[in-house]
Amino acid sequence: MNPLLSVRELTVGFETPKGPVRVVDGVSLELAEGETLGLVGESGSGKSTLALSLGRLLDEPPAFIDPGSRIEYAGVNLLALDPERLRTYRGKAIAWIFQDPASSLDPVIKVGHQIAEAVCAHSDVGRKAAWNRAVELLALVGLNDPRDAAHCYPHQLSGGMRQRVAIAAALAGEPKLLVADEPTTALDVTLQAQILALLGDLRERLGMALLLITHDLGVVADIADRVAVMYAGRLVEEGGKEQVLKQPAHPYTEALLRATPRLHRTGPRLPAIPGAAPDPTSWPSGCRFHPRCRYAWDRCSSEEPSQLSGETGRWVRCWLATEPQRRRG
Amino acid sequence: MGEVLAGYRATAAARMTELVRAESLVKHFPSGGWLLGRRPPVRALNGVTLSVLRGETLALVGESGSGKTTLARCLLRLTAPTAGRVVFDGIDLFSLPEPEIRKLRRRMQLVFQDPAAALNPRMTAGAAIREPLEAHGISRGSEAKARVSALLAEVGLPPGLAERFPHELSGGQRQRVVIARALSLEPEFLVLDEPVSNLDVSVAAQILNLLADLQEKRGLTYLLIAHDLSVVRHMASRVAVLYAGRIVEIGPCDELYERPLHPYTEALLSAVPSPDPLQSKRRVILGGEPPSPRRIPAGCPFYGRCHHTRRDDRCAGELPVLREVGSAHWSACHYAETLGARR
Ligand SMILES: Nc1ncnc2c1ncn2[C@@H]1O[C@H](COP(=O)(O)OP(=O)(O)OP(=O)(O)O)[C@@H](O)[C@H]1O
Ligand SMILES: Nc1ncnc2c1ncn2[C@@H]1O[C@H](COP(=O)(O)OP(=O)(O)OP(=O)(O)O)[C@@H](O)[C@H]1O
Ligand code: SF4
Ligand code: SF4
Ligand SMILES: [Mg+2]
Ligand SMILES: [Mg+2]
Numbered sequence: 001m002n003p004l005l006s007v008r009e010l011t012v013g014f015e016t017p018k019g020p021v022r023v024v025d026g027v028s029l030e031l032a033e034g035e036t037l038g039l040v041g042e043s044g045s046g047k048s049t050l051a052l053s054l055g056r057l058l059d060e061p062p063a064f065i066d067p068g069s070r071i072e073y074a075g076v077n078l079l080a081l082d083p084e085r086l087r088t089y090r091g092k093a094i095a096w097i098f099q100d101p102a103s104s105l106d107p108v109i110k111v112g113h114q115i116a117e118a119v120c121a122h123s124d125v126g127r128k129a130a131w132n133r134a135v136e137l138l139a140l141v142g143l144n145d146p147r148d149a150a151h152c153y154p155h156q157l158s159g160g161m162r163q164r165v166a167i168a169a170a171l172a173g174e175p176k177l178l179v180a181d182e183p184t185t186a187l188d189v190t191l192q193a194q195i196l197a198l199l200g201d202l203r204e205r206l207g208m209a210l211l212l213i214t215h216d217l218g219v220v221a222d223i224a225d226r227v228a229v230m231y232a233g234r235l236v237e238e239g240g241k242e243q244v245l246k247q248p249a250h251p252y253t254e255a256l257l258r259a260t261p262r263l264h265r266t267g268p269r270l271p272a273i274p275g276a277a278p279d280p281t282s283w284p285s286g287c288r289f290h291p292r293c294r295y296a297w298d299r300c301s302s303e304e305p306s307q308l309s310g311e312t313g314r315w316v317r318c319w320l321a322t323e324p325q326r327r328r329g
Numbered sequence: 330m331g332e333v334l335a336g337y338r339a340t341a342a343a344r345m346t347e348l349v350r351a352e353s354l355v356k357h358f359p360s361g362g363w364l365l366g367r368r369p370p371v372r373a374l375n376g377v378t379l380s381v382l383r384g385e386t387l388a389l390v391g392e393s394g395s396g397k398t399t400l401a402r403c404l405l406r407l408t409a410p411t412a413g414r415v416v417f418d419g420i421d422l423f424s425l426p427e428p429e430i431r432k433l434r435r436r437m438q439l440v441f442q443d444p445a446a447a448l449n450p451r452m453t454a455g456a457a458i459r460e461p462l463e464a465h466g467i468s469r470g471s472e473a474k475a476r477v478s479a480l481l482a483e484v485g486l487p488p489g490l491a492e493r494f495p496h497e498l499s500g501g502q503r504q505r506v507v508i509a510r511a512l513s514l515e516p517e518f519l520v521l522d523e524p525v526s527n528l529d530v531s532v533a534a535q536i537l538n539l540l541a542d543l544q545e546k547r548g549l550t551y552l553l554i555a556h557d558l559s560v561v562r563h564m565a566s567r568v569a570v571l572y573a574g575r576i577v578e579i580g581p582c583d584e585l586y587e588r589p590l591h592p593y594t595e596a597l598l599s600a601v602p603s604p605d606p607l608q609s610k611r612r613v614i615l616g617g618e619p620p621s622p623r624r625i626p627a628g629c630p631f632y633g634r635c636h637h638t639r640r641d642d643r644c645a646g647e648l649p650v651l652r653e654v655g656s657a658h659w660s661a662c663h664y665a666e667t668l669g670a671r672r
Pocket of ligand 4: 526591592593629630631632635636637639641644653661662663664665666
């Protein structure tokens with residue numbers, strides 16, 4: 001079976017006064033229908049840039065996508081489409097939700113109208129039908145009084161309700177793939193639990209695939225099927241959720257798991273990762289994680305590892321895969 | 330091991346003395362002008378009494394809008410309560426004349442959630458740290474410069490960073506500058522309002538370690554506001570759970586996490602996603618919303634969302650008061666005991 005989304009050697013960068021900077025560098029990934037891929041990684045590693053480039057939502061320039069890149073949706077290379085054709089894919093094939101629901105909602109338009117507008121953009125329906133569909137969508141995302149909520153302006157709703165409205169708007173085109181960029185980071189735990197349960201439920205009922213971007217490994221453990229880990233513009237590891245979270249292959253993933261505070265672990269000192277994330281204007285030589293890696297040896301700083309695979313669907317970009325005995329040292 | 334630790338912490342806590350005390354704090358925000366009609370006020374705090382002990386970290390947790398920041402602002406005298414008192418080191422904060430307040434101010438500082446907003450974009454990191462020193466007439470000139478370098482070193486930043494502007498710093502570096510600035514006046518009491526919620530996991534871990542080191546070295550007292558309950562577990566000695574402007578549970582951290590005695594705390598804890606994929610969890614997903622702060626119901630404020638099997642008419646009609654249900658462990662649930670017994 002062909003994957004729903006197939007990204008090949010995607011390189012995205014920005015023109016800056018100091019010259020072009022590649023912040024997503026040769027990323028390849030696949031997503032099957034109905035599947036949830038969790039994309040985790042350090043701040044600045046390129047996750048949002050990757051998410052936006054999937055629909056060419058970045059302003060080009062200053063952004064650019066390398067000509068060798070491919071983004072195939074159901075076998076169609078989106079990067080080869082003219083803007084008119086590409087637009088028909090946005091919202092209907094792929095839809096996005098972002099961390100800050102306020103940014104995607106218009107403060108002076110009733111939320112029902114905003115969703116109805118999105119419905120009209122994707123199908124030939126009258127205003128009345130679109131409004132009714134908007135109310136249905138608000139019910140689908142679990143608002144208690146969808147009819148009342150539709151008549152509200154965004155500021156009359158709580159943060160959790162606004163995030164649900166943003167999800168309802170994203171669902172208006174019945175997308176096959178939802179790209180959710182940190183959809184719960186701004187919310188407190190109880191709302192986060194509600195939204196995650198909602199996303200899980202929608203995925204099941206609508207057969208939607210989900211690309212979930214987060215830096216919270218707990219969120220990944222909650223709803224992802226597979227996990228991809230990003231560091232400094234590269235994917236460094238990919239595998240099934242349980243494999244990656246229980247037996248991380250890449251030292252960055254391992255360190256990230258250790259640095260994550262746990263509900264049932266005490267003691268004030270956390271094993272933090274030393275140093276800081278590298279700057280995209282000057283990625284470190286060799287393996288980009290080597291200045292912060294506890295296992296690094298000379299080969300790591302001179303030669304970059306390629307994607308070394310283990311079982312199917314599981315690979316890591318780390319020399320340890322060839323010399324596992326070094327992991328203890 | 331957990332129990333030994335809890336016991337140790339509890340006895341250590343008993344020996345500690347009180348630094349800050351809130352007594353029956355009430356804070357109502359009046360509603361906007363007559364144009365909006367006569368809307369009831371926002372009842373942000375509805376009678377909060379608690380003590381922060383010298384050298385401890387007391388965490389304040391609860392949903393957005395539960396009153397955490399408002400409580401912290403009252404404790405720092407940044408906002409006046411509608412009723413109630415705040416006592417800092419034996420001094421009633423709201424009956425003190427202004428010059429005395431200035432002296433007290435130095436002893437308590439606030440570290441904000443958003444380091445970007447806390448720093449003036451046109452001021453270098455060094456100037457930002459030096460400013461309070463000069464404003465309080467503590468040191469100036471080369472002496473102030475030397476103190477800035479010492480503070481930068483203390484928060485783990487290279488001295489050269491003093492010349493940089495906020496936009497030239499990473500999020501973690503900015504938060505370190507904010508902490509250095511707060512430390513410049515050598516306070517005893519620091520309120521940390523979501524100190525790491527805008528930071529990446531690996532940067533957050535570094536900042537949390539820094540805060541723990543500073544506390545140990547300087548004997549600081551922390552009031553930590555955090556919505557991440559895992560962060561709280563690592564940092565706090567005691568935890569207070571706020572719901573609709575009331576404390577619904579307060580107790581030693583380990584004890585409260587292992588054996589929550591209020592259904593709301595239980596729901597909060599069970600909502601935290603764990604990175605251990607195989608950890609099976611009995612989830613309590615809280616539906617609905619907390620009561621509107623303009624219309625807080627009679628009876629238990631948690632009544633509408635409570636999953637406790639014992640919930641009944643008494644809950645709907647009678648406001649549960651905070652009462653001691655374990656050693657130094659208090660709950661405001663009529664049926665706290667049966668919640669614990671069920672597990
Ligand atoms: N318009 C732009 N011009 C130049 N650089 C940019 C631009 N937008 C983003 N970047 C840089 O690209 C890199 C990747 O940014 P991106 O937002 O994709 O990271 P991220 O992984 O989503 O991080 P976060 O977890 O903080 O959201 C960063 O170094 C960022 O500074
Ligand atoms: N200056 C103000 N005027 C009117 N209402 C206010 C004001 N400050 C806070 N409130 C209200 O008081 C209540 C408590 O707010 P507070 O900021 O203390 O909550 P919080 O627990 O800190 O929430 P969060 O987790 O979102 O920071 C909320 O309903 C809020 O809208
Ligand atoms: S290649 Fe070397 S430096 Fe890079 S992650 Fe693996 S062990 Fe560490
Ligand atoms: S008093 Fe009643 S409603 Fe309130 S938390 Fe306890 S059981 Fe639930
Ligand atoms: Mg991002
Ligand atoms: Mg707050």
